[in-house]
Amino acid sequence: MDNGTTITEFRKDFDKLVKKHGWNYKGKRGWRTCVIYDTNLRTAHAAGKWHKIQETKKDRPYLQYVTVDDERAREQHQEWDGTQPQG
Numbered sequence: 001m002d003n004g005t006t007i008t009e010f011r012k013d014f015d016k017l018v019k020k021h022g023w024n025y026k027g028k029r030g031w032r033t034c035v036i037y038d039t040n041l042r043t044a045h046a047a048g049k050w051h052k053i054q055e056t057k058k059d060r061p062y063l064q065y066v067t068v069d070d071e072r073a074r075e076q077h078q079e080w081d082g083t084q085p086q087g
Contacts, residue, residue, distance in 0.1 A: 004044070010037045 005013070011033045018025070025032050053063060065080045067073040073081070 004041070007034065007037050010040075 011029070014033050014036070015029075017023070057063065061084075063085055065077075065083050065085075067077050067081045069078075069081065
């Protein structure tokens with residue numbers, strides 16, 4: 001994320017890739033690029049957080065699975081609620 005780009009820069013690069021590979025996509029360019037950019041940004045953020053958890057898990061073994069605890073939580077996820085990873 002430190003070396004990330006703006007959505008405007010991402011769209012320029014995206015346009016080049018689409019043209020280079022002859023890709024087609026459904027939906028309007030603004031919508032499509034916003035979804036991809038946002039997904040990439042959130043994934044990078046989550047990867048950074050996970051990396052930090054892995055670095056500190058020996059000193060801070062507090063990772064715990066927690067659901068929202070409502071009717072939308074799937075049965076398997078309800079079973080995981082409150083558990084800690086093994087290993």
